[in-house]
Amino acid sequence: MQQISRMLMKLFQRARLENPGQVDPRAAEFTLSLLVAMYDRSGTGYVKTKSAAAALISLSGDTLLAKYRAFFQFYAVPDGKETLITRSALRSLLTDLNQIPAIVGEGCTLSCMEIAIHDCFHGVLNAAIVEEKFLSWLRSEPAVLLWLPTCYRLSATEMVSHQAKCR
DSSP: HHHHHHHHHHHHHHEEEEEESSOOOTTTHHHHHHHHHHHHTTHHHHHHOHHHHHHHHSSSOOHHHHHHHHHHHHHHHETTTTTEEEEEHHHHHHHHHHHHTTTTTTTOOOOHHHHHHHHTTTTTOEEEOOOOHHHHHHHHHHHTOOOTHHHHHHHHHHOOOOOOOOO
C-alpha cells in the first residue's frame, strides 16, 4: 500500500506541474482510497500492483487502443520470441477490471467473465494468444468490458465544442 501511495504522490505531483490548478491536491489520497475500496475489501493493507495499474490505466485519459495495449503489456507473459496472454492472465485482468464497475454495484458475474474468455479464445487452439488477437477481441467491445469504451466516449465528448447558437 505504501509503495502505491508513493507512486500516486509522484504521479499527481507531476500532473500538477504539467497542469497547474487543474489537479486537486488530494488526488493521490482520493485515488488510493478508491483503489483500497476496490482491491482491499477485507482490510489486509495490501493491493496488488498489477490490479492498481489496471485500474489506473482504465481510468486514465489515454486512448482506448493505448489502454488495451497497456493491459496486454501488464498481463501477458513472454514466450520465446513473442509475448502472449493466457486464459488465466485474461481472467486475472477481467477480475481486476470488474472491480471498477463493481464499486458502484454494476460488476458482472463469474459466468459473464468465463463467457468473455471463451469468446476471446474462440477458434484458438493454443493456450495463449498474441497481442493482435487480444486487441481485435477488445475492439469488438465484449459485454464484460462495455463500460470501458462507454466511459471513454463520454470523457471524449466533454472536450467537444460546437459553434452552434440556439434561439
